[in-house]
Amino acid sequence: MNSKRCGSQSVIFPTNPKILSTATIVGDVEGQGPIGKHFDLVLEDDTWGEDSWEKAERKMFEHSVRLACNKCNIAPESLDCMLGGDILNQLISANFAARAIKAPFLGLYGACSTMVEAMLIGAMLIDGEYASTVSATACSHFSTAERQYRSPLELGGQRPPTAQRTVTGAGTAILVSDEYQHNNESTHELFNNIVISAGTIGKVIDLGVKDANNLGAAMAPAAADTIQVHLNDFNKTVDDFDLIVTGDLGSLGSELLNELCKEKNIDLKDKHIDCGNTIFSKDQNVDCGGSGCGCCAVTFCGYLIKRLEAGDINNILFVATGVLLSPDTTLQGDTIPSIAHAVVIERRVS
Amino acid sequence: MNSKRCGSQSVIFPTNPKILSTATIVGDVEGQGPIGKHFDLVLEDDTWGEDSWEKAERKMFEHSVRLACNKCNIAPESLDCMLGGDILNQLISANFAARAIKAPFLGLYGACSTMVEAMLIGAMLIDGEYASTVSATACSHFSTAERQYRSPLELGGQRPPTAQRTVTGAGTAILVSDEYQHNNESTHELFNNIVISAGTIGKVIDLGVKDANNLGAAMAPAAADTIQVHLNDFNKTVDDFDLIVTGDLGSLGSELLNELCKEKNIDLKDKHIDCGNTIFSKDQNVDCGGSGCGCCAVTFCGYLIKRLEAGDINNILFVATGVLLSPDTTLQGDTIPSIAHAVVIERRVS
Numbered sequence: 001m002n003s004k005r006c007g008s009q010s011v012i013f014p015t016n017p018k019i020l021s022t023a024t025i026v027g028d029v030e031g032q033g034p035i036g037k038h039f040d041l042v043l044e045d046d047t048w049g050e051d052s053w054e055k056a057e058r059k060m061f062e063h064s065v066r067l068a069c070n071k072c073n074i075a076p077e078s079l080d081c082m083l084g085g086d087i088l089n090q091l092i093s094a095n096f097a098a099r100a101i102k103a104p105f106l107g108l109y110g111a112c113s114t115m116v117e118a119m120l121i122g123a124m125l126i127d128g129e130y131a132s133t134v135s136a137t138a139c140s141h142f143s144t145a146e147r148q149y150r151s152p153l154e155l156g157g158q159r160p161p162t163a164q165r166t167v168t169g170a171g172t173a174i175l176v177s178d179e180y181q182h183n184n185e186s187t188h189e190l191f192n193n194i195v196i197s198a199g200t201i202g203k204v205i206d207l208g209v210k211d212a213n214n215l216g217a218a219m220a221p222a223a224a225d226t227i228q229v230h231l232n233d234f235n236k237t238v239d240d241f242d243l244i245v246t247g248d249l250g251s252l253g254s255e256l257l258n259e260l261c262k263e264k265n266i267d268l269k270d271k272h273i274d275c276g277n278t279i280f281s282k283d284q285n286v287d288c289g290g291s292g293c294g295c296c297a298v299t300f301c302g303y304l305i306k307r308l309e310a311g312d313i314n315n316i317l318f319v320a321t322g323v324l325l326s327p328d329t330t331l332q333g334d335t336i337p338s339i340a341h342a343v344v345i346e347r348r349v350s
Numbered sequence: 351m352n353s354k355r356c357g358s359q360s361v362i363f364p365t366n367p368k369i370l371s372t373a374t375i376v377g378d379v380e381g382q383g384p385i386g387k388h389f390d391l392v393l394e395d396d397t398w399g400e401d402s403w404e405k406a407e408r409k410m411f412e413h414s415v416r417l418a419c420n421k422c423n424i425a426p427e428s429l430d431c432m433l434g435g436d437i438l439n440q441l442i443s444a445n446f447a448a449r450a451i452k453a454p455f456l457g458l459y460g461a462c463s464t465m466v467e468a469m470l471i472g473a474m475l476i477d478g479e480y481a482s483t484v485s486a487t488a489c490s491h492f493s494t495a496e497r498q499y500r501s502p503l504e505l506g507g508q509r510p511p512t513a514q515r516t517v518t519g520a521g522t523a524i525l526v527s528d529e530y531q532h533n534n535e536s537t538h539e540l541f542n543n544i545v546i547s548a549g550t551i552g553k554v555i556d557l558g559v560k561d562a563n564n565l566g567a568a569m570a571p572a573a574a575d576t577i578q579v580h581l582n583d584f585n586k587t588v589d590d591f592d593l594i595v596t597g598d599l600g601s602l603g604s605e606l607l608n609e610l611c612k613e614k615n616i617d618l619k620d621k622h623i624d625c626g627n628t629i630f631s632k633d634q635n636v637d638c639g640g641s642g643c644g645c646c647a648v649t650f651c652g653y654l655i656k657r658l659e660a661g662d663i664n665n666i667l668f669v670a671t672g673v674l675l676s677p678d679t680t681l682q683g684d685t686i687p688s689i690a691h692a693v694v695i696e697r698r699v700s
Binding site: 098 | 439440452454474479481553554676678679
């Protein structure tokens with residue numbers, strides 16, 4: 001009935017919106033991690049010369065958009081639409097970055113699923129012919145997140161072993177239509193025919209986890225649900241993908257994901273990697289791994305897309321998960337709902 | 351180049367996504383106002399039997415979606431996508447409502463512009479054939495907003511005369527494709543051929559207002575900018591619309607909008623109304639009028655759409671404005687950026 005709807009929650013993008021370029025800006029701990037050399041800019045000082053971490057975070061958001069635009073020779077202010085968000089209250093990093101860039105802007109909030117939500121809506125805008133060029137960005141910052149969600153760093157609180165470390169990082173992907181690229185010869189193509197071909201819009205799932213220090217466990221059910229729905233909607237199996245990438249489940253959450261998938265008769269085999277486990281090494285003292293909406297944004301935009309470009313892998317199911325709690329809901333005794341959105345990103349051999 | 355892009359920031363929806371039904375739930379003060387009789391449900395107790403205002407707010411969000419779905423005979427869980435948001439931290443009203451309804455969900459944050467952002471993206475999903483049925487919802491609550499943004503009501507703080515009163519209200523519009531309605535004879539059509547035909551994606555604008563108690567003034571420049579861009583993009587004038595409706599500028603913000611438009615050589619004449627001035631009467635002691643993302647959601651979904659249906663007016667340019675501040679940015683000395691998105695809603699006489 002809908003030519004671009006597939007199954008219960010999924011959509012296809014027949015015109016294959018292209019990822020023309022990406023850019024990443026990260027903090028020093030991320031720069032020292034296993035994929036540190038893949039990031040465009042590693043900040044030595046996580047205030048980046050600003051007088052607050054919040055101002056540094058918005059600067060990271062803004063400059064990841066500018067850098068990604070510069071790389072492909074698109075003027076940032078000429079973008080048809082900026083899409084994205086962050087996890088600070090009232091989305092201030094995204095909003096203030098959009099103020100600086102002066103392009104049309106749609107603010108999104110999907111907690112740590114925001115990067116994929118932005119890519120999903122961005123691909124609809126391009127494929128639906130509502131835009132020729134869009135940016136999709138997500139950004140988080142360890143110090144601002146600790147201050148807002150846990151306790152200010154100055155208090156020196158102890159973290160339980162199930163905790164994850166919020167990634168200081170901003171990642172942007174520039175999506176364009178084939179036609180735009182064809183008509184604008186001045187654009188540089190950083191990647192050769194890497195496209196977003198399909199996606200799945202997540203549902204909010206809640207299995208009753210209440211521990212705000214074990215968010216990987218809260219998000220694993222949403223990831224398992226979206227993976228199952230995606231495979232069903234397209235009548236595919238795990239074998240159809242080179243990698244199934246989750247956003248920031250961390251080590252405990254990843255174990256739980258594998259178990260939950262097994263219960264659904266889905267064997268992830270060796271196909272699953274989690275960005276929260278990829279960005280940090282175990283000897284970095286980050287407990288259960290990375291988190292925050294910047295985690296999968298920079299891991300994809302900095303590292304995974306280069307593996308796609310190199311032909312090391314040909315396609316991924318990119319599933320970003322977000323916990324939809326607030327400090328208030330935790331204090332009011334609520335359980336922690338979560339959501340996972342997915343996009344299929346592949347290299348098209350022409 | 352893009353068949354559905356028009357001018358610098360606007361889009362058209364050639365298939366004319368239809369607003370099949372709407373629903374509204376409001377608090378008692380809103381129910382006593384000039385358009386009170388148009389709302390579906392007026393709560394006598396603004397906790398709605400819940401043990402916190404926050405839980406009441408999410409219940410309002412959820413039940414406005416359920417009610418709008420029931421009216422047109424669509425099962426809420428069968429919606430192809432729920433879209434919307436609220437102004438509480440981490441979008442908890444929308445997120446917890448989506449958990450209860452169990453439909454695919456995309457969370458949006460545009461502060462008080464959220465209703466139009468949801469209608470804009472919803473219309474793209476329908477017109478782009480990514481969905482057949484979507485809900486667009488925005489919700490706010492006086493008591494939760496005071497607690498979060500100003501000071502808890504229990505403290506009895508005084509409000510300056512430039513302040514506005516956050517509307518306690520949830521409004522939902524159900525958008526469907528023509529084809530869906532044609533193929534589903536069981537749907538009820540509350541409104542006869544009321545469609546979203548076009549829209550304009552706003553830019554973040556900041557003229558340097560710093561007073562968080564005078565948000566109408568902070569938002570007026572964004573409204574003026576989006577109105578000007580929309581008219582330019584479509585080569586239209588104010589005379590092409592029966593009404594130009596802003597979200598929640600209030601009385602002071604509306605005066606400023608008229609002045610800013612005059613500077614742009616746009617005379618709004620008697621075409622402009624503001625939902626913040628429409629929902630309350632001057633003798634209700636609400637200072638400069640209503641605000642909050644529920645303000646324009648319930649004013650449109652409860653009142654204005656009925657005027658369109660009655661043929662009293664045939665089209666409106668619906669411009670919702672949002673201030674993109676957070677309590678942190680105010681404390682850190684920042685000015686207040688704002689954004690305005692617009693959609694054209696019209697009755698098509700067949």
